[in-house]
Amino acid sequence: MSELINTISSHQGQIWQALGEHLLLSMEALLLSCLIAIPLGMLLAHSKRAGEVVFQITSIIQTIPSLALLGLLIPFVGIGMTPALIALTAYGIMPIYQNTYSALRNIDPNLEEAADAFGLSRWKKLSRLEFPMALPMTLSGVSISLVMIIGTATLAAMIGAGGLGTYIMIGIQQNNNTYLLIGAGLSAVLTLAMSGLLKFMASSKKHFRVTAAVLAIFAIGLGVSQLPKALAPKEEKVVIAGKLGSEPDILINMYKYLIERNNPHVKVTLKNNFGGTSFLFNALKTGKIDIYPEFTGTVLQGLAKKKVATLHDPAKTYQLAKKLMAEEDQLTYLPAMNYQNGYDLAVTKAFAKKNNIKSLSDLAKVDASLTAAFDPDFANQQDGYLGLKKEYGLNFKVKTMEPALRYKAIASGKVAVVDGYTTDPQIKQYDLVALKDDKSFFPPYQGAPLLKTSFAKKHPGVVKSLNKLAGKITEAEMQEMNYKVTVKHESASKVARQYLKQHGLL
Structure with a gap:
């Protein structure tokens, strides 16, 4: 209560x-x-x-x-x-x-x-x-x-x-x-x-x-x-949308603060928890929204029509994603932030200390009878557990379940390993350790604003404002912000504003 x-x-x-x-x-x-x-x-x-x-x-x-x-x-x-x-x-x-x-x-x-x-x-x-x-x-x-x-x-x-x-x-x-x-x-x-x-x-x-x-x-x-309101002078409107979850909500609030601070004539409308990847991508292309944050790995694996081999260098991944978005859909992919919200495997700190585990290679040396809880997609994808299994020689007993349930399962000791994302707040909430992908199996997932090229050319002030986040926000910072919103139930707007003020961006 x-x-x-x-x-x-x-x-x-x-x-x-x-x-x-x-x-x-x-x-x-x-x-x-x-x-x-x-x-x-x-x-x-x-x-x-x-x-x-x-x-x-x-x-x-x-x-x-x-x-x-x-x-x-x-x-x-x-x-x-x-x-x-x-x-x-x-x-x-x-x-x-x-x-x-x-x-x-x-x-x-x-x-x-x-x-x-x-x-x-x-x-x-x-x-x-x-x-x-x-x-x-x-x-x-x-x-x-x-x-x-x-x-x-x-x-x-x-x-x-x-x-x-x-x-x-x-x-x-x-x-x-x-x-x-x-x-x-x-x-x-x-x-x-x-x-x-x-x-x-x-x-x-x-x-x-x-x-x-x-x-x-x-x-x-x-x-x-x-x-x-109807008789007042018309303001220029910009619609920014985000996917489900705390992280996209935090990012779009940052976009709103930066744009409105530096472009007083622009009125930003936020559509948080707007839907999944393909839904937002289509909404952007059809002009229903103007901007949304997307990840480089997602662009290459799920949005680009041209299929490319998985890259492991973040800079090359971003440049290729930017190039394909411009060529295929006339979209502009602005410079990416510092952190990556990529896949990871996590274990409890006690388990990691007991077995001296810091990386996925270390995990492969532990008893193969370990039980893991994975997302259904991750468990059956080549860029998920199937490929990871071959790359590291893993052989878990796998149970599939939803994210929140996976984290509760590992916290209660029912499973030893879970998959997730590097900025998930549950890593801090349940005192877990995200293991290092020491063979760079997972592709980079850096976030950046995606918008129509025609919109970017028409709104150079908006582009300039959004570029202030380029190279900013570490994984630890984003994980902490997600923790405040998801676990401590602080508003995404408040958390976003705090970060921008603390780093001299607002």
């Missing part, structure tokens, strides 16, 4: 932002669902065949997995809010349409005949009789739709739309129950609050009118509050 309170206290700004993004996305999707489903239900209520066909179509949409639907939309509408809004609206239509359609079709025929006998027009019969009688059931459908939309909206974080799903993703990735509680807990609270509001609206006509009036006033007030 104390950890939860500390995290909430140190992340207040980000939590409020995520909650606001989640609420806005959900309410926009719900409003669009209502605007489509309710008129559709009214229009088709007296046409059974057409009404059933539309119902079947909306039901089929419900069977499509949400991640698959989001993936299908990305090639057409890009990433971020737009595909998330379309997908959530599509999911929200069925319950509202079904309830509206069913309620209108099940109105007592005697009442319909009486309305006709009094000579009511089609519109008057709908507005004075049918829709008021169908309203409670329609609102019930809206409530069901709302629950579905708020829950599904957590997946929007996977395509860069933000929201509470960001905390859920980080919680799963880092095995951090605090983040999971924040993301899932606030999502549940939001669902209960909005469902309660809908029930209050449905309880009486007076409540409906009062709530509708309050919401309308709130919407108008929100719009008026945005007028000064």
Whole structure:
């Protein structure tokens, strides 16, 4: 509980932002669902065949997995809010349409005949009789739709739309129950609050009118509050994104501070925990983002179309990565930082001392019956354990598991060796030793900003600001910063600013 309170206290700004993004996305999707489903239900209520066909179509949409639907939309509408809004609206239509359609079709025929006998027009019969009688059931459908939309909206974080799903993703990735509680807990609270509001609206006509009036006033007030921003002189905007985790979050905050400090006319927008490598790379090429930090080894092994042999010299690796990005994708790869976030194998200090182990060659001399916990990819890649096995003559009993679980397993003595990255905060957290790759098997992984060449030419001031990090930050410094964010739950923004000020960069 104390950890939860500390995290909430140190992340207040980000939590409020995520909650606001989640609420806005959900309410926009719900409003669009209502605007489509309710008129559709009214229009088709007296046409059974057409009404059933539309119902079947909306039901089929419900069977499509949400991640698959989001993936299908990305090639057409890009990433971020737009595909998330379309997908959530599509999911929200069925319950509202079904309830509206069913309620209108099940109105007592005697009442319909009486309305006709009094000579009511089609519109008057709908507005004075049918829709008021169908309203409670329609609102019930809206409530069901709302629950579905708020829950599904957590997946929007996977395509860069933000929201509470960001905390859920980080919680799963880092095995951090605090983040999971924040993301899932606030999502549940939001669902209960909005469902309660809908029930209050449905309880009486007076409540409906009062709530509708309050919401309308709130919407108008929100719009008026945005007028000064809309009328203010336009600032030049730069969008910087980062992958999942504390390290990219720290780096993009450093980029933001440096750019805004030296370019007052530029407004930087950060999209932290934006997604995986291929996702960010495609977002950069399509102009959805302007800058993101990437690693040299990743460029050569995962992004470059031309396949090259693994290089072990950091300078040559960077130059080749820079050359291929420029030739293949018209991207500019700015000078790299000092540290490398490469693969490593780690053991406990007690194990290293007992067996006199400092390097991977030393590890190969220890009993081959050791048990290791590796990431599934690392365990089956040639540039991972398979190649490492041949290079050093290793022969472990391998178990595959997620990063946070691997570190907990070695800390509890269940395994002797784990794979990881040289700047992982868990190395300090669990008092581990990252063994030296004395045969230079792993390729260099130096981080540097990646951006479009056209953007770099248009923004020389931004490039100059980012180049201040060239050759800066050691592995020990980055590991310490990761430790502060991941383990001590300090904000990435605060940690980034501290480093820049301490080193005279800010």
